[in-house]
Amino acid sequence: MAKSLLLDIDGVIIRDRLLLQHVKHNCVEYVRNKLPECKDPVLLNKHLYLAHGHTARGLNLMFNTDVSDFNQKVYDKRMIDHLSEVIYGTEFQQEAKEIYEFTRRGWDVTLFTNSPIEWAGPIARAISDKVSLKCPGPDVSKSYLKPEVGMYNFPRDQEHIFVDDSMKNLGTVRNFKNWKPVYFYNEIQESQLWCPQIGSIWELGLMID
Numbered sequence: 001m002a003k004s005l006l007l008d009i010d011g012v013i014i015r016d017r018l019l020l021q022h023v024k025h026n027c028v029e030y031v032r033n034k035l036p037e038c039k040d041p042v043l044l045n046k047h048l049y050l051a052h053g054h055t056a057r058g059l060n061l062m063f064n065t066d067v068s069d070f071n072q073k074v075y076d077k078r079m080i081d082h083l084s085e086v087i088y089g090t091e092f093q094q095e096a097k098e099i100y101e102f103t104r105r106g107w108d109v110t111l112f113t114n115s116p117i118e119w120a121g122p123i124a125r126a127i128s129d130k131v132s133l134k135c136p137g138p139d140v141s142k143s144y145l146k147p148e149v150g151m152y153n154f155p156r157d158q159e160h161i162f163v164d165d166s167m168k169n170l171g172t173v174r175n176f177k178n179w180k181p182v183y184f185y186n187e188i189q190e191s192q193l194w195c196p197q198i199g200s201i202w203e204l205g206l207m208i209d
Contacts, residue, residue: 011165
C-alpha cells in the first residue's frame with residue numbers, strides 16, 4: 001500500500017514566531033477594515049478562527065461579509081517577502097532537506113493546509129517539486145476547510161500519516177481507516193493524548209523510518 005505523509009504548514013513546517021505574528025496581524029487588520037465599528041478586532045479575530053477555523057469564513061458566516069479579497073489583502077507583498085526570508089533561512093532549509101528525504105524513501109508528501117496557494121505554493125517549491133499541495137480554493141466561503149470532513153478526500157487505498165498542531169483537525173480522522181494522526185507540539189508537550197505527539201521534523205523521521 002502506498003505511503004502518504006500529510007503535513008500541516010503553520011505551526012508544523014512554518015514555526016517562525018515573527019512570521020506567524022505577521023499573519024495574525026494582517027488578519028486582525030482585515031477584520032478591522034471590514035468591520036470598522038468593531039471595538040476589539042483582535043478578540044473578534046480570535047473568536048472567528050476558533051469557531052470557524054478561518055477568519056474569512058467566520059466573517060462571511062457571521063456578518064455576511066464579502067471576503068473574496070482576503071488572500072490578496074492578508075498575503076500581501078510584504079507578507080510574501082517575509083515568508084521568503086524564512087524559507088531561505090538555515091533552519092527551514094535543514095528541515096526541507098529532511099522532508100525531501102521522505103520523498104526519496106517512497107513517501108507521497110502533501111502539504112495539507114487551510115492557507116491559500118499564495119502562501120503554500122512558495123513553501124512547497126522551497127522543499128521539492130515532489131511535494132504536493134492540498135489547500136482551499138480562492139474563496140474560502142465556498143471551500144472546505146479542516147476540520148470539515150470534505151477537506152479530507154484523499155485516496156482510500158493509501159495509509160496516511162497526518163501531522164497537525166490542532167487536535168480539532170486531527171480529531172476528524174480519529175476513526176478513519178488507514179489514517180494515523182500525529183500531534184505536533186510547539187512549546188509544551190501534552191501529558192496525555194489519544195494520538196502520538198512529536199516536536200520536530202527530525203522526530204517525525206524517526207517515527208516513520
